Amino acid sequence: MSGSDLEVRVISLAENPKSLKEIRKIFPQAERQAAVDLRGSNPLHMRQVGLITHSTLDTLETGRKWHKELSSSGAVGIQQTNRLLLSSGSDPILIIEEDCKLSNSITSHIDALLKNQLKFDVAVFGANIIKTGIETAVEYLPDGWVHGSKGTTFTLMHCVLYSPKGRRRLSEYYESPQEVQIDAYVSMLSNEGLLNVLLFPKNDLAWQKWHISTIQESPGSFGTCTLCGLNPQKMAVTVDSLLIGGVILAIVFLVIMAKRGGQKGQSSK
Numbered sequence: 001m002s003g004s005d006l007e008v009r010v011i012s013l014a015e016n017p018k019s020l021k022e023i024r025k026i027f028p029q030a031e032r033q034a035a036v037d038l039r040g041s042n043p044l045h046m047r048q049v050g051l052i053t054h055s056t057l058d059t060l061e062t063g064r065k066w067h068k069e070l071s072s073s074g075a076v077g078i079q080q081t082n083r084l085l086l087s088s089g090s091d092p093i094l095i096i097e098e099d100c101k102l103s104n105s106i107t108s109h110i111d112a113l114l115k116n117q118l119k120f121d122v123a124v125f126g127a128n129i130i131k132t133g134i135e136t137a138v139e140y141l142p143d144g145w146v147h148g149s150k151g152t153t154f155t156l157m158h159c160v161l162y163s164p165k166g167r168r169r170l171s172e173y174y175e176s177p178q179e180v181q182i183d184a185y186v187s188m189l190s191n192e193g194l195l196n197v198l199l200f201p202k203n204d205l206a207w208q209k210w211h212i213s214t215i216q217e218s219p220g221s222f223g224t225c226t227l228c229g230l231n232p233q234k235m236a237v238t239v240d241s242l243l244i245g246g247v248i249l250a251i252v253f254l255v256i257m258a259k260r261g262g263q264k265g266q267s268s269k
Contacts, residue, residue, distance in 0.1 A: 003110040007091055009033040011081050012098035019098050026102055027094070033085055035098075038077035051076055053179045067130070067155065068184030079178050079185075086162065086171035092117055093162050099208050100126075100158040106205045109142055113161055113198075116140050120196045121166030122186060125159040125206035127199040133191075138198055148190040148197035157183045159206035169195060 008030040010020050015032075023030045038046070043060035046052045052060070052070075059069045070076065085095060092114060096102070106125065113123050119140065129135070133151025137143075148154070162170060173189060180188070190197040 003027065003107050003114065004029070006110065006114065007089065007093045008096065009085055009093065010096045010098055011035045011078075011085075013037055014098065017098045019100065023096060023100075023102060026104055026107060030096070033081065033095075036077040036080040036084070037074070038080070039072065039074035041073040041076070043073060046073065046076055047177075050177050051080070053177045056177070056179050068180040070178070070181060075181055076178055079174055079182050082182065083171055083174035086167045086174065090164055090167065092164060093167055095160050095162070096206075097158040097208070101207050101209065102159070103205050106159075109145075109200070109205060110161065112141050113163075117163040118165075120198050121163055121169060122195060123161040123163075123198040123200070124154065124157055124186075125161075125200050126156055126203045126208075127154040127201050128156045129154045129199065129201045135199070141198070144200055144202055146199050146201065148187070148195075148199050150191050150193075152190065152199070153184070153187045154199060154201070155181075155183045156208070157186065158208050166195065 006027070006029070008023070008027040009032075010017060010023055010030055011033050012020070013035045017032060020030060020032055038051075043052065043057050047054065047057040056070055060073060064071060082095060085093065094110065109125075113120070123145075129152060131151065131153035133149035135146035135149055135152060138145040138147060170186075173185070173194075174182075179185075186195065186197060189195040
């Protein structure tokens with residue numbers, strides 16, 4: 001099997017996504033997949049119908065603290081769209097988000113992956129590794145690919161190839177009520193040894209102009225994620241340091257003012 005025989009789907013909210021024309025220059029067989037649009041949906045209703053967990057409901061209602069948590073109701077639509085796609089067949093599939101840009105060089109990597117499709121579950125192009133484990137090179141693929149390992153956490157799933165085994169496994173996992181972003185979920189499954197994940201942590205094959213994905217962002221947002229790469233524990237240390245620094249500066253200011261006041265009192269005598 002080669003890339004020309006591969007099922008390729010472009011997830012899009014638009015009926016005629018502009019990116020589809022460009023993607024078809026590389027994958028002529030690519031077809032649009034209508035995204036499940038849950039932007040603006042009521043979180044409580046999504047909990048009541050079993051789409052999200054109680055924790056996710058709280059996150060969507062009060063705001064998130066961790067990057068892995070959902071940023072909007074639209075993120076639920078991404079998981080549901082992927083679930084529907086993955087459960088619709090059993091062959092390898094390449095799923096691309098509408099705002100993804102591709103390089104022609106991706107085809108040689110796709111061909112190499114398809115020749116070794118029994119050796120992995122999920123191959124993520126353009127992954128952003130935010131916490132490293134012990135990533136080792138994938139010996140049967142072109143340079144740049146690494147095995148997702150215990151301790152590895154990544155973001156970005158705008159271009160993902162699923163092997164038949166990975167397609168079946170993820171379609172089943174995605175049936176569970178959603179608790180975190182899908183990239184965080186795949187990272188967790190990899191950490192637990194439940195998925196064999198391969199990562200290409202460079203953006204020269206597939207990349208997004210903006211993050212977060214246009215599929216999940218709310219209308220009027222800037223398409224960026226302010227929590228990317230931030231760790232709440234480190235943020236807590238930073239906040240504590242700023243508070244301590246502020247107190248010290250205040251004390252120094254008061255001491256200086258007190259000395260100046262004393263000097264003025266002496267000069268007036």
